[in-house]
Each structure stands twice: as C-alpha cells, then as structure tokens.
Amino acid sequence: MLSKLLTTVLLLATQAYAADVSKLFHYELGLNGTAHQAEFQSRTHAGYRLTYVNGYYSPEHNQTLFSSIWEKTGTTSPAPWISRHGVTATQYNDLSTELCSKKYHPVVLNGYNLPNGKRRFVTIWEQSPIGVWKQAVDLSIDQLKEKVASLAPLRLTSLSGYTINNELRYSATWGERTSSDWKGEWLYYANQTGVVQAYPDEWKPTYLHAHSVNGEPVYDSVWERYTGRGYGAQLWYYEDNVTAEGYKAFFNSMTKQGYKPRMLTGHYSKECGLRYVSVFY
Numbered sequence: 001m002l003s004k005l006l007t008t009v010l011l012l013a014t015q016a017y018a019a020d021v022s023k024l025f026h027y028e029l030g031l032n033g034t035a036h037q038a039e040f041q042s043r044t045h046a047g048y049r050l051t052y053v054n055g056y057y058s059p060e061h062n063q064t065l066f067s068s069i070w071e072k073t074g075t076t077s078p079a080p081w082i083s084r085h086g087v088t089a090t091q092y093n094d095l096s097t098e099l100c101s102k103k104y105h106p107v108v109l110n111g112y113n114l115p116n117g118k119r120r121f122v123t124i125w126e127q128s129p130i131g132v133w134k135q136a137v138d139l140s141i142d143q144l145k146e147k148v149a150s151l152a153p154l155r156l157t158s159l160s161g162y163t164i165n166n167e168l169r170y171s172a173t174w175g176e177r178t179s180s181d182w183k184g185e186w187l188y189y190a191n192q193t194g195v196v197q198a199y200p201d202e203w204k205p206t207y208l209h210a211h212s213v214n215g216e217p218v219y220d221s222v223w224e225r226y227t228g229r230g231y232g233a234q235l236w237y238y239e240d241n242v243t244a245e246g247y248k249a250f251f252n253s254m255t256k257q258g259y260k261p262r263m264l265t266g267h268y269s270k271e272c273g274l275r276y277v278s279v280f281y
Contacts, residue, residue, distance in 0.1 A: 022255035026070040036066040055112030056266040079128035111162035131176035160209040185225040215270030
C-alpha cells in the first residue's frame with residue numbers, strides 16, 4: 001500500500017454547477033464479463049445508456065473485470081448506439097465494417113488484456129452526425145506518433161494502451177473539431193507514470209485511460225484547449241489510490257454537486273491492488 005495519498009488535483013471551474021445529477025447516473029466497478037452483460041441488459045431495459053466502459057485484468061481475481069458509467073436517457077436515447085466487449089482484433093475489424101456501413105462511429109474504444117496476456121477490445125459506437133473520423137488498433141508508440149502526424153488536422157478522440165507479447169500497443173480514434181470554442185490546440189500523453197495536467201485553467205482532459213505494465217500503472221490521456229466563461233472541467237485524480245469504496249463516496253459527492261462522470265478506468269497495482277481513476281465535468 002502506498003504510504004499516503006500522493007496527489008489530489010482539482011481543476012477549478014470558472015462556473016460552478018449546482019443541479020444534482022445523482023439520479024441520472026450509475027456506475028459499476030469490478031464486474032466480470034458475465035456480470036457486465038447482465039448489468040448491460042438490466043440497465044438498457046431500465047432506460048439507461050452506456051457512456052463509458054473499460055476492461056482491466058485483475059491478478060487478485062485472475063480474470064478480466066469491467067468498469068462502466070451509465071446515464072439515464074429514458075425510453076429514447078439521443079442517438080442509436082451499440083456496445084460490445086470481449087472482442088478480438090479480427091472480430092473488431094468485422095464489427096467496424098458492419099457498423100460503418102450503417103453510419104455508426106466509435107465513441108469509446110479501449111483495449112485490455114486477458115489473464116493469458118491476449119488482448120481484447122471493448123467499444124461503444126453511436127449513429128449520430130459526425131465529420132471525418134479514423135481509427136487504428138495495435139499501434140506501437142512510433143506508429144502512433146506517425147499516425148498522429150499523418151492524420152493532422154484530425155485530433156485524437158480516444159487513446160488506450162495494452163500489451164501484445166509484453167510490448168505496448170495502442171488503440172486510437174481520430175475526429176474533426178467539434179466544439180465552437182475550441183482553439184484548435186490539442187495534445188496527448190502515452191505511457192506516463194502519472195496523469196499529466198496541462199495548464200488546467202485552459203485545458204481539460206477529453207480521454208483518460210489507465211492500464212498496468214508488469215504490475216505498475218501507466219496512463220494515456222488526450223487534452224483539448226478551451227476558452228470562454230463556460231469552461232468548467234473538474235478533474236480529481238488520486239494517484240493509484242482510489243478504492244471502490246473511496247470512489248463510491250466521491251461519485252456521490254460529485255454528482256450531487258452537478259458534475260457528470262465522463263470516464264472511469266480501473267487498473268491493477270502490485271503495491272496497492274485494484275485502483276480507479278475518474279474524470280468528472
């Protein structure tokens with residue numbers, strides 16, 4: 001166990017949120033594939049939409065677990081959507097071909113490892129208006145850098161790391177600018193030992209993913225620069241030390257203040273066990 005809680009970072013909002021949204025959001029931690037599928041069926045039947053999902057291997061349980069965020073949308077979702085987990089690279093390619101033909105695009109794409117080291121993908125696709133977008137899986141760090149350069153001015157919209165034969169690989173998606181007040185600047189960090197905060201008064205994280213390499217957590221993140229009085233991103237990050245119990249209290253506190261959960265990613269630390277990182281706006 002770490003000797004103390006290392007770092008808590010609060011990105012101060014220029015405009016406070018007041019509306020309680022705790023009744024609109026739900027989360028799950030530490031579900032195996034079967035339990036996640038059961039939760040999926042139960043939540044969708046109850047009028048929820050899956051907005052984020054992440055897979056991670058737990059040596060303590062010797063299985064892959066899932067964390068997820070759900071939003072209450074009622075009987076009609078703002079846009080048709082589809083989610084899959086436990087997908088191989090071949091299956092993901094086939095799924096992409098099928099969904100692209102139906103005008104869907106990925107909004108979440110995370111890679112993760114099984115107990116035997118093989119990688120799988122968990123993803124959410126939606127059918128909504130979008131400009132040009134691209135995706136890639138199983139990129140090395142050098143290939144990722146080359147892809148980022150070649151696809152400019154498209155920006156990264158998701159980034160997640162995992163391993164293949166003990167070598168780091170990345171899945172990623174790219175898209176066009178979508179926010180009217182975005183200056184056009186963005187940046188990303190891959191394979192970092194901690195979350196890098198980039199000028200919190202001007203930037204906010206749009207994607208954050210954690211995974212483990214040899215029992216040590218590493219982080220991948222994408223940031224965009226925003227301006228204007230409406231900026232109000234708030235990120236709490238507890239360095240490798242948020243337990244399931246701690247996240248529950250934190251989730252309740254944030255949603256009651258009106259902050260919406262955006263990302264929830266689990267990882268394993270050989271020193272601390274399962275820990276969680278989350279982003280609220």
